[in-house]
Amino acid sequence: MALNPNNFDPATRRELFAWCMYDFANSGYTTVILTAIFNAYFVGVIAAERGSGDATLLWSITMAAANMLVLLSAPVVGAIADYSGAKKRFLTVTTIGCVVFTALLYFAGPGDVTLAVVLVILATFMFASGENLIAAFLPEISTPQTMGRLSGYGWALGYFGGLLSLALCLAYVTYAEKQGLEAAEYVPVTNLIVALLFGIAALPTLFWLRERVDVSESFDSTHLIRAGFRRLGDTLRHARLHTDLFRFLLSLTVYYAGIYIVIVLAAVYAQEVMGFKTQDTIILIMVVNVTAAIGAFLFGHLQDRIGSSRCIAITLLIWIAAIVCAYFATDEWLFWVAANLIGTALGGAQSAGRALVGQFTPAGRQGEFFGLWGLATKLSAIIGPLTYGGMVYIFEGDHRIALLSTLVFFIVGLMLLATVNESRGRKLAYLQIDKASGIYSR
Template sequence: MPSRTLAPRREILGWAMFDFANSSYTLLIITVVFGDLFTRVIVGDGPEYRLGNLLWSLSLAFSYLLVVVISPVAGAIMDYRAAKKRFLFASYVLTVITTAGLYWAAPGWVWLAIMLLILSNLGFALGESFVASFLPDLGPPEDLGKISGFGWALGYVGGLVAAMFVLLVLGEVSAENFERIRWVGPWTALFFMLAAIPTFLWVRELASPRALPPGQTYIGLGLSRVSHTLRHLDRHRDLAWLLLSVFFSMAGIAIIITYAFIYGAQVIQWDEETRRLMFVLVQLTAAAGAFVFGLIQDWFGARRTYVLTLVLWIIAILLIYLTPQIAAQAHRWLGLDWQAQQVFLVVGCIAGASLGACQSSTRTLVGLFAPPSRSAELFGFWGLAMKLAGVFGLMGIGLLQTWLGLQQAMLLCALLFGIALLLAGRIDERRGREAAEAHEAGVDV
């Protein structure tokens, strides 16, 4: 297989700018603002908000299910037609339009909020997979960890920049402040639209399109290539083990991303000042974690880095569950006047450091294990694993919290990360890279 050279710095920056742009959606719509707004104001079934939490989970799970259906077939078509940028642009337009429309999701307009949430998250999640498929074209294998980590770190910086407007201008999530906080949708859409422009200007489509075989349709072609990949996953067994591990780890991360700030509001019962501080701390620690772990991935190994982040996640989840008890015991035994929300801030930093690093290391591993000629297709399977994980994790937490309450249900994450850790032990990074090189050289086809 010909060696891949490092792309120009401007192209790498252009690729990373999509992470910078789309992190505004993850942070403001899924994690911090709109999720809390949806459960406590738009649905508003207090005091425990179990119906709002369930509808939130079901909406996101359904959008991820749509991604599961679309992503692998779209990836196969993109590889064949050299259409990565066109598919990425379509997902970008869908995200921008429907996210702006969230402005109209007023209290009581639950079904409108659900429809717009499903469509905006569909566009966002597809774009996340589509942009990742450019990674193998940006440099040689030994540089992919740094490039992926840089993109994820820049993404958290983007999220922080986007969040500052909400913190300083839009204010708190409450029914009384609804007329201001409802602008979170249009603001996120505007930020995403402008910040992603460098991606479409500077990132190149390196592949050349091939003619469609006679009597074949693009959908049929995509389905046949997906079927071929599934039948021959035994030739890429390390990729298969990785995707299975990713399913469980990303199920846990989907829960954390979706419920962290809902948990802070409902279980920890933090005040507005603490919520704002968590905004900033999580973004800074996540950016630092993604960048630092990205630097060490190429030396320490992407698989080992992934394993380390899973261990950190298990510790973080147990601390999240025990936060109220830790604060109470610190007062009882040590005489320290710690509040639960203060302990939660520290735990949030541990989770933040693990967040970007875990996702970045899996993206790097897929880039190492994916032959360039099938990169969009195999990154489609990475997206499929993550979105199936989102369906599984959000359905699980949504149903469990209606039965046990949100604090008890959060322990599901520790179990999911534990299973992912066991499966990651089956991955051999060197063997996976050799399989990709053999495929590209025509040895196994």
């Protein structure tokens, strides 16, 4: 493999737009399937016969299984994509896979637990793998000075994509309820809406985003897999030379566990604790998407001025305040305050975290390092929801007590973040490792 000499040529505006559009395209899956509608539908309808505690735990286990697949595969897939110059092809496959499996969720109705679990695992695996791959393009099309801003633009546009998905679903749900249809009849259609919007909105990315790696020779699949594991092994062996990257990934793993609890179980909490109906939940998540887009945009600009790690620290403080509000909320107004604080912090934390990994990534290893980022986030997606689901099960359906686990993740994550030296991590990204000595050189 040889890096294209034009690898760091400025990307065109069309290409930057195409990169951001993938956040717009795939956000409907997170917003509708994982956060607002299908997760609550799974607990309240598909697995309703098992009871709220068991159904919540089963949903948490489903999310854990999907993310375990990503956790095991992401770094190696990223390394293979770097080695073969195939990030774009991998991205195309995962996009098509997520669209197809999401559409097939239409056929999961009351009692179809096995079908729903299998399809959600497959769709989530494809979604998460694509999320890692699109992030790996960020260091190629941006500079350290603009990386935070571009990441923020992508997340902001993504939240508007989620908002559009929710708006279309809300319009259909409102129409269906006026026709006297039950949730088991209209919720499956929302899966088709998400799949269709994802497929259409991803087309600019798949057509316009350019692969910036040339392959100097052809490799068979066995050789590529070996090469992928070898590159990953090199990175892990030299972990001590990527001190700040791995310290940040540890911090991210912890605080993202709290974020994933909110993403995966917010609608379930609103439904089971606050008594929200489907329409109420959709409106809530729509408002949160607006505040999240604002947060991503504002923090995207701020992190280029004060640094990504400081921005993340600010968002974690906001997260802590939001969880405290949600815990004490007995009336809707305080829960709405918590929801909007969560939206602001969510957008900022996600955009700043992605940008910081990009700033710590050496040239030519984008897929590999963002695979490590994916490994960390998906480990979080296993730990967080399983912790919450387990606590709900142990405390016999008490979601308020389970919410306290979220607070712990954010506090510990903030403490670990304090050990990261952002300036040093950026400098190391511009140096190369001498494999024999393990010493960096320019």
